[in-house]
Amino acid sequence: MSSIVVRVKKKQIEQLIAKGKRLDGRGLTDYREIQIEQGVVERAEGSARVLLGKTEVLAGIKIEVGTPYSDTPNEGVLTVNAELVPLASPTFEPGPPSENAIELARVVDRGIRESKAIDLEKLCIKPGKKVFIVFVDVYVLNHDGNLIDASALAALAALLNTKMFNYELEEDDVKIKPGRKPLPIRKHPIAITCAKINGKLVVDPWLEEEQIMDARLTMTTDDDGNICAIQKGGSGWFTSKQVLETAKIAKEKAKELRKKLVKA
Amino acid sequence: MSQKSEKLIDKKGLRLDGRKPDQLRPIKIEVAILANADGSAYIQQGKNKILAAVYGPKEAHPKHLSLPDRTRLRCRYHMAPFSVQERKSPAPSRRERELSKVIRESLEPSIFLEYYPRTSIDIFIEVLQADGGTRCASITAASLALADAGIPMRDLVAACAAGKIDDTIVLDLMDTEDKKGGADVPVALMSNLNAITLLQMDGTLSLKEFEKAVNLALKGCMKIYALQKEALKAKYMNVKEAAKE
Numbered sequence: 048m049s050s051i052v053v054r055v056k057k058k059q060i061e062q063l064i065a066k067g068k069r070l071d072g073r074g075l076t077d078y079r080e081i082q083i084e085q086g087v088v089e090r091a092e093g094s095a096r097v098l099l100g101k102t103e104v105l106a107g108i109k110i111e112v113g114t115p116y117s118d119t120p121n122e123g124v125l126t127v128n129a130e131l132v133p134l135a136s137p138t139f140e141p142g143p144p145s146e147n148a149i150e151l152a153r154v155v156d157r158g159i160r161e162s163k164a165i166d167l168e169k170l171c172i173k174p175g176k177k178v179f180i181v182f183v184d185v186y187v188l189n190h191d192g193n194l195i196d197a198s199a200l201a202a203l204a205a206l207l208n209t210k211m212f213n214y215e216l217e218e219d220d221v222k223i224k225p226g227r228k229p230l231p232i233r234k235h236p237i238a239i240t241c242a243k244i245n246g247k248l249v250v251d252p253w254l255e256e257e258q259i260m261d262a263r264l265t266m267t268t269d270d271d272g273n274i275c276a277i278q279k280g281g282s283g284w285f286t287s288k289q290v291l292e293t294a295k296i297a298k299e300k301a302k303e304l305r306k307k308l309v310k311a
Numbered sequence: 312m313s314q315k316s317e318k319l320i321d322k323k324g325l326r327l328d329g330r331k332p333d334q335l336r337p338i339k340i341e342v343a344i345l346a347n348a349d350g351s352a353y354i355q356q357g358k359n360k361i362l363a364a365v366y367g368p369k370e371a372h373p374k375h376l377s378l379p380d381r382t383r384l385r386c387r388y389h390m391a392p393f394s395v396q397e398r399k400s401p402a403p404s405r406r407e408r409e410l411s412k413v414i415r416e417s418l419e420p421s422i423f424l425e426y427y428p429r430t431s432i433d434i435f436i437e438v439l440q441a442d443g444g445t446r447c448a449s450i451t452a453a454s455l456a457l458a459d460a461g462i463p464m465r466d467l468v469a470a471c472a473a474g475k476i477d478d479t480i481v482l483d484l485m486d487t488e489d490k491k492g493g494a495d496v497p498v499a500l501m502s503n504l505n506a507i508t509l510l511q512m513d514g515t516l517s518l519k520e521f522e523k524a525v526n527l528a529l530k531g532c533m534k535i536y537a538l539q540k541e542a543l544k545a546k547y548m549n550v551k552e553a554a555k556e
Contacts, residue, residue, distance in 0.1 A: 146412045149405050161513045262416075264510065274521050277496070277512035282419035284506035287525060294518055 053258045060259060061245040071100075071253060076296060078251045079193075081307055083200070085208040093209025093230070097201040100253060101191035103135075106183060106201035108209045108230075112172065112221050113180040123170025123178040127156035129185040129198060136190035150280070155185060155199045157276040158236040158267035165206065166231035172214070172221060179211070181230070192253035195265050195278070199238035204308055206230055235308065236275055237301035240265040241293045243283055250296060264290065266297035270305065274298075319476040319488055326488065328357070332481040335471070335531055340452070340542035342459050350460025352542070354452040357485055358442035363452035365460040367432035376431065381424035383431040386415035388449055390438040410446050417450050417470065417499040417509035423463045432462065443486035444472050450499050450509065451535055458543060467539050468508055470499035471531030473524040475516060480523045482531045496524045500532035 060070050067075055079100030088094040093108035115122060129152035131139040144152075159165065170179040183205065185198045210227035242252035242260035252260055261283025267276040274294060279285065285293070320326055330336070336357030345351035348364035355361075371377035388410045392398050403411075414436065422432070434456065436449045447470035454468040474484045476492035489495050494514025500507055507529075516524060 146408055149408050150412055153405065153409050157513050161515065262420075269515070273515045273517050274512060275515050277510055279413070279507070279510040280416060282416050284420045284501065284504070284508045285510065286505055287507060287529060290507060290510060290525060291522060294521060298518065 053255050056255060057259045060256060064244050064247050064249060069249065070255065075247065076250045076300070078300060078303070079253065081200070081304065083204050083308060085204055091205075092211065093205045093207075095201050095204030095208055097197050097204060099191075099193060099197040099200070099251070101189060102193060102197045102253075103187075103189035104194065104197040104201040105186040105188055106198070106205035107186070108205050109182045109184070110209070110211060111180050111182065112177055115171070115175065115178040119167075120175035121171050122167035123165075124180040125156070125160060125165060125167065125183070126180060127152045127159065127183045127185070127202065129155065129187070131187050131190070131194075135187045139187075139190065150278070151187075151194055151198055152185065154195050154238070154265060154267075154276065154278045155183070155202050157278070158199050158238050159183070159202065159206070162234045162236035162267065162269040162275040164203070164232055164234040164236050164269075166233050169231040172216065173219070176219070177221065181206075181209075190254065192255075192257045193240050193251050196238050196240050196251060199236070199267065200304065200308065203235060203237070206232055207308070234269045235305050236267045236269050237304045237308075238265050238267040238276070239297035239300045239304075241296060242281075243285060243289065248289060248292060248296070250300060264293045266294055268298050268301045272298050319491060320479055320481075324479075326476070326481065328485065330483075332479055333527060333530070335483045335534060336485065338535065338538055340455065340538055342455050342542050342546040348456070348460075350456040350458065350462070352452040352455035352459060354448050356444065356448045356451075356483075358440055359438070359445055359448045360440040361445060361448050361452050362437045362439060363449065363456040364435045365432065365453070365456040365462070366435070367460070368427040368430035368462070369432075371429060371431040377429040380428050382422075382427040382429075384415055384419050384422065384424065384434070385431055386411050386418070386434040386436070386453070388414050388436045388438070388446070390441060390445070394438050394441045410449075413509060413511065414446060414450055414453065418453060418457065418468055420506060420508050421454065421464045421466055421468050421501055422457065423465070426463055432457075432460075441486070443484050443489040444497070446470070446509075447472050447497050447499065451539060455539055455542060459546065466501035466503045466506075467536060467543075468499050468501055469532045469536040469539055470497065470509060471528050471535055472497040473528035473531065475514065475520060475524065480520060480527055482527050494520075494524070496521070496528055498525060498528035498532060500529055500536070502533055502536045
């Protein structure tokens with residue numbers, strides 16, 4: 048994946064990191080600047096645009112009526128999809144979702160699902176028959192590294208921005224009534240990714256760091272500081288010490304990000 | 312995920328299948344069982360039955376996928392339609408595609424990829440019967456298949472999950488425990504290097520519980536590593552016997 052330019056820079060990036068510095072001026076545990084803007088697409092039930100440095104992700108929420116899964120007849124359905132839109136990077140190509148897009152969607156999904164962020168039981172209309180389906184569609188608009196954290200943040204910001212329509216049941220038919228109410232959100236799962244470069248951990252890797260990293264580790268934590276999702280990626284490894292260090296970093300950083308999100 | 316209606320651990324502290332919290336399911340491993348493959352392995356871990364085969368290093372096809380400085384490792388994890396309770400469509404699901412990726416990335420660090428530039432090594436994993444923890448058993452088998460194919464490796468990769476059921480941290484979750492339990496942490500390890508090559512998690516764990524779960528999973532990996540070495544040795548013992556005759 049890594050371009051020749053980045054390979055040339057590899058040594059420089061590694062030497063800086065050994066001194067506790069980074070090519071873009073950040074410290075090892077500094078996050079890039081975050082901007083969150085909610086309600087950017089009016090047609091969607093909820094939406095949010097997140098800028099993480101130059102990485103830009105748009106998340107939109109659509110809600111439809113559908114049938115529940117047979118093993119959870121009393122719960123609404125959550126579906127997360129991610130698109131690596133070709134306009135976002137020269138390495139993205141049109142066509143069916145790539146392995147990377149599927150992984151991205153599934154990691155974002157895992158964070159929201161396992162933290163039980165949405166009270167899915169409140170999205171049940173008629174047990175076993177009709178429930179609301181929440182579609183979270185993550186749209187990557189500019190790829191400058193750490194798509195997982197940006198996407199997870201955009202998805203959550205969009206969910207917080209979502210307004211459900213009011214309804215009443217008329218002989219098994221769902222009739223939409225005027226007025227809207229927010230989605231029942233209970234938790235704020237935040238994903239934090241660390242990259243391992245030359246034996247050191249750096250938070251929120253940007254594109255050039257991602258291209259030369261050994262591996263990455265993403266941990267999603269909830270409001271109580273519990274871990275609810277983890278994903279290791281890349282073809283390197285971590286020691287158990289580095290894993291626990293990442294867990295501590297993730298917990299601390301998630302607090303900072305959560306504050307920013309609740310303010311937005 | 313966690314439905315507390317059914318107890319997963321009884322009063323004696325034993326699990327649904329009678330195991331202790333830190334006990335692995337019975338494991339049977341065989342190496343070199345497919346004639347056409349360059350390397351292969353079969354694993355039974357509880358009710359899991361999984362085949363892994365390796366083809367390569369061979370000329371990369373299509374050619375544009377070849378890398379100038381190393382081999383391209385490819386991996387396909389696939390579940391047979393009859394491997395689960397309700398028939399699974401044979402088309403690769405999103406879950407299978409994600410698992411193919413994480414399994415590949417868990418094995419890549421163990422291989423000297425740079426020894427075979429412009430080639431590819433293909434790993435095919437078929438889950439014949441699934442009962443929880445198939446990604447870990449697949450890694451254990453696939454790593455042996457790679458070794459069986461004679462591919463130079465830094466170490467074998469052994470994998471095992473730990474998790475939480477009824478507020479107890481347990482080793483090697485089976486399907487019911489995974490579905491009804493509170494968390495699942497699959498881990499893959501290169502024992503000689505203390506290198507964790509796969510780490511995932513779903514569920515909810517505090518930092519303390521997570522640390523405990525990872526350490527338990529690592530212990531499981533080391534036990535499985537010993538079984539892997541035995542299985543490899545058994546293969547060469549068979550070759551030796553055959554040569555005598």
